[in-house]
Amino acid sequence: MPQTRVRFAPSPTGYLHVGGARTALFNWLFARKTGGVFVLRIEDTDRERSTDAHTQVILDGLAWLGITWDEGPVFQGASVARHQADADRLLSLGKAYRCFCTKEELDAQRAQAERHKQGFRYDGRCGQLPAAAIDAKLKAGTPFVIRLRMPQEELAWDDAVHGRITFQGHDLDDFVILRSDRTPIYNLAVVSDDIEMQISHVIRGDDHVSNTPKQIALYRAFGKAEPVFAHVPMILGADGKKLSKRHGATAVGDYQARGILPAAMRNFLALLGWSPGGDREVLPEADMIEAFSLERIQSKPAVFDTAKLEWMNGQYLSALSADALLPEVTRELAAMGIDTGGRDIRPIIDAVKARSRLITDIATQAAVRADPARAERDDKGRQLAAKMGAAFDANLALAAEALRGVAANDWIAEKLADPLKALAESKGVKLGDVMQPIRVALTGSTVSEPVNELLAVVGRDAALAALTKAASAR
RNA sequence: GGCGCUAUCGUCUAGGGGACUAGGACGGGGCCCUCUCAAGGCCCAAACACGGGUUCGAAUCCCGUUAGCGCUACCA
Numbered sequence: 001m002p003q004t005r006v007r008f009a010p011s012p013t014g015y016l017h018v019g020g021a022r023t024a025l026f027n028w029l030f031a032r033k034t035g036g037v038f039v040l041r042i043e044d045t046d047r048e049r050s051t052d053a054h055t056q057v058i059l060d061g062l063a064w065l066g067i068t069w070d071e072g073p074v075f076q077g078a079s080v081a082r083h084q085a086d087a088d089r090l091l092s093l094g095k096a097y098r099c100f101c102t103k104e105e106l107d108a109q110r111a112q113a114e115r116h117k118q119g120f121r122y123d124g125r126c127g128q129l130p131a132a133a134i135d136a137k138l139k140a141g142t143p144f145v146i147r148l149r150m151p152q153e154e155l156a157w158d159d160a161v162h163g164r165i166t167f168q169g170h171d172l173d174d175f176v177i178l179r180s181d182r183t184p185i186y187n188l189a190v191v192s193d194d195i196e197m198q199i200s201h202v203i204r205g206d207d208h209v210s211n212t213p214k215q216i217a218l219y220r221a222f223g224k225a226e227p228v229f230a231h232v233p234m235i236l237g238a239d240g241k242k243l244s245k246r247h248g249a250t251a252v253g254d255y256q257a258r259g260i261l262p263a264a265m266r267n268f269l270a271l272l273g274w275s276p277g278g279d280r281e282v283l284p285e286a287d288m289i290e291a292f293s294l295e296r297i298q299s300k301p302a303v304f305d306t307a308k309l310e311w312m313n314g315q316y317l318s319a320l321s322a323d324a325l326l327p328e329v330t331r332e333l334a335a336m337g338i339d340t341g342g343r344d345i346r347p348i349i350d351a352v353k354a355r356s357r358l359i360t361d362i363a364t365q366a367a368v369r370a371d372p373a374r375a376e377r378d379d380k381g382r383q384l385a386a387k388m389g390a391a392f393d394a395n396l397a398l399a400a401e402a403l404r405g406v407a408a409n410d411w412i413a414e415k416l417a418d419p420l421k422a423l424a425e426s427k428g429v430k431l432g433d434v435m436q437p438i439r440v441a442l443t444g445s446t447v448s449e450p451v452n453e454l455l456a457v458v459g460r461d462a463a464l465a466a467l468t469k470a471a472s473a474r
Numbered sequence: 475g476g477c478g479c480u481a482u483c484g485u486c487u488a489g490g491g492g493a494c495u496a497g498g499a500c501g502g503g504g505c506c507c508u509c510u511c512a513a514g515g516c517c518c519a520a521a522c523a524c525g526g527g528u529u530c531g532a533a534u535c536c537c538g539u540u541a542g543c544g545c546u547a548c549c550a
Contacts, residue, residue, distance in 0.1 A: 011550050046549060103548065110547090119476035119546065145548055162479070171477055179548040186550050210478060210545040233480085233543095240542070268486095271499095275487055279498045298487080300480050301543065308486065308500040318513070355512040420509085435509035447511040 004036030004200045008062075008069075009076075009190070011043040012054035015251035016061035018304060019205060019235045019243060022269045026232055027203045028067045029270070029292040039197055040072035045189050047077070061252040064262050065269075066285070071197075076189055079196070083184035086192045086222070087146045087177050095221040096177060098144040099126040100137050121173040122147070146178040148217060155213035160201070160230035160294035167213035175214055187211055191218040194227060203230040203294070206301070230294045233273050234301040243304055255309075259332065259358030261320075264313040273298045282315050314357040322346035325353065325362065332363040340370040351449045351457045365443075369458050372442045372466035393471055396437040398423060400467040403455070411460040416452035441470035 008024040010016065031038035040062070044050040059073065090096035099122075106122070113120035127149055129137075137144070150173060156166040177188035184192070190211075194202065209231050219226040237247035249255060255265055267283055275298075276283065276291035283291070317325070329349055333340060345366050352365040368374045402423045406416065424434045435451040442463060448454050455463050 009550095013550075043550065049549080099548095106548085114475085117475045121476085121546085143548095165478075167477070173546095176548050181548080183548085185548070190550090205544095206479070207544055208550095211550095213478095231479085236543085238485085242543075271486065273486090278488065281486090281499055302487090303485055305485050305500065311500055314513085352512095354514095357512095417509090424509090430509080432509045439510065445511090449511085451509060 002200070004031065004034040005039065005198055006031050006036060006201050006203055007039040007041050007194070007197060007199050009041040009043050009193075009204075010058050011046060011049075012051060012058060013046060013049040014054060015253060016058045017243070017250050018252060018255075018269065020058075021061060021065060021067075021252050021265075022235065022272060023203065023205055023232060024062055024067050025065065025266060025269050026230075026274070026292075026294075026297065029289055030201065030203060030294060031070070032289045033292045036200070037070045038068075039074065039199070040069035041074045041076060041193060041197070042072075043186070043189070044075055044077045045080070045184060045186065047183075050077075057251075057253065061256075064256055065252065065266050066262055067266075074193075074197075076193060079189070079193060080184060082196065083189050083192050084178065084182055087184065087188060090148065090177070090221050091146055093221070094149070096146050096148050097127045097129075097174075098134060098137075099147045099174075099176070100129075100142050100144045101126060122175075124149075124174045127174060143180040145176045145180050147174040148177050148214075148221065150174050150214075151217055151220065155216045157212065157216060157226065157229050159209075160203075160228055161233075161297040162209075162231060162299050165209060165212070167210075169213075169217070172213060172217075177218075187214050187218065191215050191222070195219070195222065195224050199227050201228045201230060201294075203232065206231045206234050230297070232297055233299060235272060236301050236303045238303060238305075240303065247304075248306075257335075259360035259363075260309065260313050261316045261328065261359065264309070264316040267316075268309045268312045272302045272304065282312070310357045317353050317356055317359075317362070320353075322349040322353070325349050325359075328359050329362050329366060332359050333367065336360075336363060336367070338363070338367045340366070343370055345370060348457050351453050355447075355449065365448075368443050368445075369454070372458055372462055374444070395429065395434050396441060396467060396471040398427065399434055399438055400464060400471055403467065404464060406460070408460050411456060413450075413453045413456040416455045417450075420451065438467065441467055 006027045008020075008027045010020050010024075028038050030036070042055055042058070044055070055073070062069070087096065091098070101122075110120040124147075126144075127147070150169050152169045154166060155169055155172070156164060159165050175187065176185050178184055212229055212231075216226050235243045237243045239247075243250055249258065252265070256262075263285075266285075267288070270283070270288055271281060274292070274296055276287070277296065280287070280291075323346065326346055326349065329345065333345075348366045348369045349362060351369070352362055356362045356365070399420060402419045403416075406419055420434050420438075421431060424431045427434075436446060438451050439448050439454065440446060442448075442454055442458055449457075458466070
């Protein structure tokens with residue numbers, strides 16, 4: 001079996017959306033699984049809407065997800081000469097023809113058809129023009145597009161995910177392949193490029209299935225064998241409609257900014273519409289590649305569930321070491337404009353990561369632990385303290401006193417719980433009444449790791465200072 | 475309107491004629507653990523769209539109905 005060659009071909013007219021990212025991922029997985037080549041092609045033939053900035057965002061998004069390409073990026077715009085030559089070749093072969101109908105005429109016909117609740121299909125009238133009429137039009141300089149003569153035959157293929165899909169040529173019209181300004185139309189450019197690049201498997205979104213019979217007609221007109229087609233299902237929003245901006249975050253960059261780990265995003269995306277079979281969900285990259293096959297891709301659309309993505313992220317957060325998480329957390333801290341004074345925050349990461357689902361959760365918690373004064377400045381913390389009232393002040397003062405008795409050498413999580421338990425016992429109060437004020441004073445929150453760990457991670461000096469200050473502040 | 479695709483818990487899915495009183499995960503509920511919240515462990519509720527076939531037997535195969543989605547440009 002010859003080497004497989006696949007491509008991901010986004011158009012740089014917007015950000016990299018999760019649907020596109022997943023399509024890219026499936027292509028990449030398939031290439032890795034089969035030892036094939038993954039080509040990145042930027043389809044920038046729509047000069048109006050394509051921008052370099054968008055191209056860069058797409059490249060960055062793929063890189064972030066760890067999707068690497070073996071060839072490219074190839075810019076489709078660089079091949080217009082070939083596209084034009086291909087269209088001209090089809091013209092001279094009689095497989096395509098010049099159409100002199102104007103946009104206005106066509107629009108009027110379309111509107112007419114719509115009024116009668118009929119589907120519009122170009123009637124192919126210019127395909128019947130006698131040579132003399134064509135010459136006259138050309139001599140007069142009448143602008144024209146080039147249309148493919150749609151074969152009146154079955155246009156079917158064995159889709160790798162759907163199975164057999166069949167269209168009839170007579171249901172399709174003679175579509176335009178070259179505009180009047182001689183720029184190529186999508187379907188022509190794609191087929192011309194896929195042939196040139198010797199693409200063996202076209203893995204793309206379900207929204208392209210209706211393009212496929214047109215492209216097959218083009219392959220046949222060129223006398224080329226068509227590749228294997230695999231149409232992956234759409235990604236939907238929670239309301240069952242195609243995922244779009246009004247559903248909130250849809251760009252890969254949104255999730256990066258939101259504190260999602262690339263590995264978690266990739267794992268989650270892979271499981272949207274694909275499954276390795278059995279009960280496995282959290283999959284290392286190598287296992288994902290090993291288990292991947294086009295046939296296991298689901299044929300129905302999938303709803304994008306943010307809650308599950310965040311759960312998945314939490315799984316990765318818990319499993320990763322503080323060392324591995326450090327760069328991500330540091331970057332997030334910087335993005336939040338927080339300076340941790342150059343201290344080693346890895347112990348803090350270890351202390352809080354199990355309670356976090358997002359990198360941003362870790363970062364906000366790390367910020368407070370690195371500088372407990374933040375908690376004191378925090379309104380929420382003050383309100384919590386106020387709510388606890390007199391007991392807060394009294395117990396906090398007592399706790400600070402007891403903790404001052406702990407030597408610097410003994411200031412470790414294992415040795416910080418006992419003095420506090422002893423205090424609660426001797427005063428006859430519940431342990432929580434001693435612990436909770438400390439937690440609030442140090443973090444401005446009623447939620448954190450166990451207090452002994454919290455104290456250890458904050459450090460003796462900073463903790464005692466914060467406790468004393470909080471106890472006397474009211 | 476036409477053409478096409480799809481149909482298992484709320485969501486992601488396992489399932490490829492008997493192993494199904496339909497399994498797992500997220501989310502939800504409960505219990506345990508516990509100084510709080512997570513994590514972790516245990517438990518509960520929750521689905522084969524409907525109707526016909528085929529078959530000794532159907533979530534699985536076929537047909538129809540219904541519903542949803544996609545496409546229907548000199549966009550990609």
